Amino acid sequence: MNAEIEQLKAMIAAGMPDGPQTLDERRAGMEEMARAFPAPAGVAYQETEIAGVSVLEAQPEAGVSDGPLILYFHGGGYVSGSVRTHRNFAGELALRTGLKLVSVDYRLAPEHPYPAALDDARVLYDALAGDTPLVLAGDSAGGGLALSLALAVKAADGPQPQRLALLCPWVDLSCTNVSFAEVAEHDPIIDQERLAGDGRHYLGGADARDPGPSPLFGDLAGLPPLLIQAAEHDSLVGEARELAEKAEGAGVAVTYREYPEMVHVFQLFHAMLTPGRAALDEAAEFLKNG
Template sequence: MSRQQREALDALLRSVPRGGTPPTIEEQRSGFAAAMSRPAPEGVATRRTVLGGRPTLELVPENASGGGQLLYLHGGGYVIGSPETHAGMVGELALRTGLRTLSVDYRLAPEHPFPGAVDDGLAAYRELLEAGTDPRELVLAGDSAGGGLSIATLLAAREAGLPQPAAVVVFSPWADLTLSGESIRTKASADPIFTAADIQAYADLYLGAGDPADPLASPVFADLTGLPPLLVQVGANELLLDDAVRLAARAGAADVEVTLEIGAGLPHVYQHQHGRLDEADAALDRAAEFLTAHLPVRTTVG
């Protein structure tokens, strides 16, 4: 662990200009892409495909054993982000697990409000099963909004009578669109990225006329009974800390095998800082170990 790395990252994130004229949706998307996009790591081949009717980025690590698959749902507040903006982090997870990985470009708000993203997540999951993927050899992961969406996808799959996958990992999940977690207020000065107003704006864009307490929008209010083993990783320095804590507690109360990791002094989806932050690489290692440990055929962690 490196205190110096954490402090340098915090200072860098706080240096981003705030205020002024609010950017348009397109400006937010292009700005996020410019700031966050990193290529897939060496040893991971990528190609564009389609899954569940949506464009999808397939990432195949050179150490893929054919023993399992990973379905990934990216973050971005349901408004920004894409498989390309997350190719670096998702590629690192693919390489560490040795799993063929499919990162879905689900529809974004406000053009496609709730439950559009959930419908796309479910369609992708359903197609994998219908194509013959054994659910025991399938795992899910997602970050931020994609973390909440991963859980919502599994809830929708359960309601549709589909089997659950082997395991799921979520990084800094956005799981409460009512913004009722105490950390929205108590971590206001600690979070170097978001304000409560930022998060509320994304919630409004995604929900449209939808109910923010709907369990498919806010899984902290869902009955999580029957979901697969869950790993939740979150930074201590983020407004969404309580989303992760309450999601894990809700899972535990439903008799779901759950592990919660809170990274001291770390920001939202700190795993994006792989190669720059020791804690990010260690977290990705643990996430990969968790996923592969729940597959019937163990794959080699790279």
């Protein structure tokens, strides 16, 4: 067993609450955990608004290379997470690509159910798409949101992003994939019941198999190249495999990478995990050069 992942699992277990948490407590806990992974130096950060949507801009202080603008969507089950919880990750991607990154502080459920997050993503995308080439990236729910955005843009015959990097994406809010049961004993992060509850918060009565919130069920034909990073011991690994297979069947150029023994969003723990750093490098190279 990988010693690094065992150390990570021990850290996660030590930080788990003894009983149920309120949503406010979960949100505060995620913000607190993020403070253990400070944002890297050498990056200029600015919290601002674009087209009325709150964002965090991150770009290398040494200068921005020629290339696309990265739109990044954070994870958190659509009910938690922010540009602050993912500031470290935004900075690392900006450094590794040499590109400017815009991390999106989309509205959260249950206060703002579907399609609020997708509406925010679309407003921001439309505001930026005419000025520069765009690439999309996201982890977990953010990966699903990035894919939902690409499908919405395609349906409207808008200018497509050049590439999408989806990191352990959540793309099926029905939470019925067999991998939930198969991986449960190895996954210290995702609880199927809680994730299904998050999905209900976000759906707000919408169908869990509507391709708007669950892009796995959308028409993937015509999408730009996809990088899908998955983890062997992630309850969402079945969705990632299914997405890769479906996208390839639709003629999409897909790079699928499944990292042995890794857990959900292992990329965010790159400071502790050698495979996390390798995955970050792979995502950065894909976003920069395809």
